[in-house]
Amino acid sequence: xxxxxxxxxxxxxxxxxxxxxxxxxxxxxxxxxxxxxxxxxxxxxxxxxxxxxxxxxxxxxxxxxxxxxxxxxxxxxxxxxxxxxxxxxxxxxxxxxxxxxxxxxxxxxxxxxxxxxxxxxxxxxxxxxxxxxxxxxxxxxxxxxxxxxxxxxxxxxxxxxxxxxxxxxxxxxxxxxxxxxxxxxxxxxxxxxxxxxxxxxxxxxxxxxxxxxxxxxxxxxxxxxxxxxxxxxxxxxxxxxxxxxxxxxxxxxxxxxxxxxxxxxxxxxxxxxxxxxxxxxxxxxxxxxxxxxxxxxxxxxxxxxxxxxxxxxxxxxxxxxxxxxxxxxxxxxxxxxxxxxxxxxxxxxxxxxxxxxxxxxxxxxxxxxxxxxxxxxxxxxxxxxxxxxxxxxxxxxxxxxxxxxxxxxxxxxxxxxxxxxxxxxxxxxxxxxxxxxxxxxxxxxxxxxxxxxxxxxxxxxxxxxxxxxxxxxxxxxxx
Numbered sequence: 001x002x003x004x005x006x007x008x009x010x011x012x013x014x015x016x017x018x019x020x021x022x023x024x025x026x027x028x029x030x031x032x033x034x035x036x037x038x039x040x041x042x043x044x045x046x047x048x049x050x051x052x053x054x055x056x057x058x059x060x061x062x063x064x065x066x067x068x069x070x071x072x073x074x075x076x077x078x079x080x081x082x083x084x085x086x087x088x089x090x091x092x093x094x095x096x097x098x099x100x101x102x103x104x105x106x107x108x109x110x111x112x113x114x115x116x117x118x119x120x121x122x123x124x125x126x127x128x129x130x131x132x133x134x135x136x137x138x139x140x141x142x143x144x145x146x147x148x149x150x151x152x153x154x155x156x157x158x159x160x161x162x163x164x165x166x167x168x169x170x171x172x173x174x175x176x177x178x179x180x181x182x183x184x185x186x187x188x189x190x191x192x193x194x195x196x197x198x199x200x201x202x203x204x205x206x207x208x209x210x211x212x213x214x215x216x217x218x219x220x221x222x223x224x225x226x227x228x229x230x231x232x233x234x235x236x237x238x239x240x241x242x243x244x245x246x247x248x249x250x251x252x253x254x255x256x257x258x259x260x261x262x263x264x265x266x267x268x269x270x271x272x273x274x275x276x277x278x279x280x281x282x283x284x285x286x287x288x289x290x291x292x293x294x295x296x297x298x299x300x301x302x303x304x305x306x307x308x309x310x311x312x313x314x315x316x317x318x319x320x321x322x323x324x325x326x327x328x329x330x331x332x333x334x335x336x337x338x339x340x341x342x343x344x345x346x347x348x349x350x351x352x353x354x355x356x357x358x359x360x361x362x363x364x365x366x367x368x369x370x371x372x373x374x375x376x377x378x379x380x381x382x383x384x385x386x387x388x389x390x391x392x393x394x395x396x397x398x399x400x401x402x403x404x405x406x407x408x409x410x411x412x413x414x415x416x417x418x419x420x421x422x423x424x425x426x427x428x429x430x431x432x433x434x435x436x437x438x439x440x441x442x443x444x445x446x447x448x449x450x451x452x453x454x455x456x457x458x459x460x461x462x463x464x465x466x467x468x469x470x471x472x473x474x475x476x477x478x479x
Contacts, residue, residue, distance in 0.1 A: 008219045009212065016151045020160050022209045023144045024167040026092070029202035030137045031171030033099055033195035037126075038262045039180045039281025040188060042270045046277070046426040047188065049409045051402045052438070054123045056391020059263040061127040062134040063384020072380060075139040076373020080366070084147055085210040091139035092203035098133025099196035102126055107189040138380065140206075142372040147209070149360050149368055151216075158308075158357035158476050162299025165352050169288035169295070172262065176285035180277075238371050243362045243470055246461040247355060248375045250312065253454035254351050256382030257319055257447050261344070263387055264394075264443070268326065270427075271438040273337045277427055283337050290345025298353035308354040308361075308472040309462035315350030316454040318343055323447035329439075354472075361470045386450070390443050397442040404435045 009015040037044065037058070044050055050058075066072040079087045105126035116124040144164060152160040175195070182191045238244055266280035275283065302308050325331055325340040363371040395402060408429055412422045429435040465472040 009216045010151045010155075015212070016155070016160075019151050019209060019212050020148065020163060022205050022212070023088075023147050024164040026088075026140060026202040026205050026209075027144055027164060027168040028171035028174075029198045030095060030140055031168045032175045033095070033133065033199055034137060035172045035175035035262050036179050036191055036195040039176045039266045039284070040183055040191065041264070041266045042277040042280055042427070043180065043183060044188060045267075045405070046409070047422055048122060049406045050120070050123060052391040052394035052398075053388075054120060054391070055263075056388040056394075057119065057123055058127045058130060059260070060384045060387035060391075061130040062138075063380040063382075064127070064131040065135050066131075066138055066377060066380040067384055070377075071135045072138050072142075072373050072377040073370075075135070076142055076370040076376075079139075079143055079146060079369035079373065084143055084150070085213050087139060087143045088147075088206045088209060089203070091136045091143060092199070092206045094136030095133050095140065096136075096196065096199045096203060098129050098131070098136060099192070099199050100129070101132055102129030103189060103192045103196050105129055106192055134380075138376050142369060142376055145356060145359075145372045146369050147213075149365065153360065153365075155477065156300070156303055157360075158299035158302040158353060159296055160299070161356050162296040162349075162353045165356075166292040166295040169291040169348070171288075173285045173288035176262070176281035176288075180279065180281050235367070235370055238363060238367055238374060241362060243461065243464045243468055244359075244371065244374075246457055246464055247358060247362065248378045250316070250351075250454055250457040250461060251355060251375050252378050252382045253450050253457060254316060254319065254355075255379050256386045257323060257450040257454065258344070258348055259383055260386045260390060261447065264390055264440070267394075267438060268440050268444075269337065272326075272332055272440055273334055274332070275334070277424075283334070283341055286338065286341045287345045287348065290342060291349045294346060294349035295353045298349055299357065302354050302357060303476045306472075306474045306476075308358045309458065309465050310473065311354035312351050312358075313455060313458035313462065315347045315354075316451060316458050318347035318350070319451040320448065320455060322347060323444060323451055327441060327444040327448055329441045357476055358470070358472050361472060382450075386446065390446060393446065394438060394440065394443045398436070398438050401436050401438055408435060 041055060045052075045055060075087065075091075078090075102125075105122050105128075108122075108125070110121045114121040119127075145161070148157065148160050148164060179191045179195075182194060262284060265284040266277075269275040269280045269283055270277050273283075298311060302311060322340050322344045325336060325343075359371055359375065360368060405426060408426055409422055412425050417425060426435065430437055462472070464470075
């Protein structure tokens with residue numbers, strides 16, 4: 001039996017880690033585009049006059065098609081039925097399509113006041129492009145998770161998933177750090193265009209992976225190592241598992257307290273901590289550095305020692321502390337923001353490093369694509385609704401700020417001031433007090449509530465593991 005197994009590519013350390021690098025770079029590029037607008041919140045609001053609610057509509061678009069059109073569930077079923085190669089390449093193509101639409105939203109010439117379905121035209125098209133992109137990005141995410149399980153199960157699976165997530169976080173840093181600088185040197189559309197071009201490179205990497213996957217499949221056929229075919233009725237096994245629901249809801253709560261932070265953090269840095277809008281993404285961009293090092297480390301710990309459920313609880317607990325720091329109105333020193341982001345990086349390393357490798361311990365291999373898709377679907381409900389809620393709360397707890405900002409923008413346009421200079425002019429009025437700063441304290445209470453609930457579900461998952469014996473507290477590497 002051992003001699004048969006060693007004939008497959010996945011038994012080669014070099015081959016499986018080469019595969020990991022390929023797909024991890026694809027996700028790095030996807031996450032770069034995912035966050036390309038995040039550090040530009042203040043710049044976009046000041047340039048185009050978007051309200052907090054309109055910003056929430058665009059940033060919440062991640063779930064419009066994935067949730068309401070059930071595209072994520074469909075992607076999971078397609079993955080289990082059609083296979084990894086088809087889903088990987090099609091996801092790459094969809095991401096590029098969405099990126100092109102989003103670029104058009106900012107590069108297109110839209111008259112002031114034009115609307116689509118009652119929504120500002122630029123806001124509507126930007127949200128539509130982001131929604132399409134996220135169909136591809138989330139499809140790529142579940143596909144990459146399935147790829148890692150295929151190539152690393154029984155080996156360094158948590159370390160591999162941690163490494164993939166670390167590189168994805170590096171993509172977030174690239175966006176947070178470079179997007180405002182590109183926008184400052186050129187303009188906002190150029191920042192989006194650079195991200196779209198990078199996605200084309202990601203598609204090429206997916207195509208290279210399919211060559212490796214084809215070779216492995218041929219070896220598995222030759223050695224008669226096959227999995228039972230997937231059936232739609234297999235979905236019942238997933239939805240009737242209490243452990244699955246605990247980990248899915250924990251994922252929903254945790255990621256809803258992290259990714260929307262990216263979307264609103266630049267505004268928080270400018271309005272609460274007094275950071276210049278042109279460098280508003282710098283402090284949040286610190287976050288990925290900790291995850292790049294720590295996510296693989298915690299994955300290695302899970303592989304060798306176990307304690308997966310405990311790791312998730314600790315990470316969720318740290319997130320409570322992080323958002324409490326951001327919430328407290330009296331904490332406005334820059335160093336407190338830096339400290340909180342560093343702590344957020346640790347939390348963001350702990351939970352995913354244990355959560356994603358735990359799913360195969362609860363759900364059999366042949367349903368994994370659908371299981372990951374359902375978790376991503378549930379996660380996307382939060383990633384869609386929470387930004388919208390945050391935007392609405394921000395507007396309602398800061399009456400008059402949007403109106404004064406829009407009036408100032410109209411005056412500057414009437415004076416013939418270039419659009420690239422309007423954001424700086426608006427910020428000058430904020431610094432002098434003519435336009436009030438946004439107060440984010442009420443908005444941040446939402447994050448605090450989400451993190452507390454995440455801790456509770458972490459303990460529920462650990463208790464369920466003890467009852468059912470999933471092995472979440474056991475090492476991943478088979479001896």
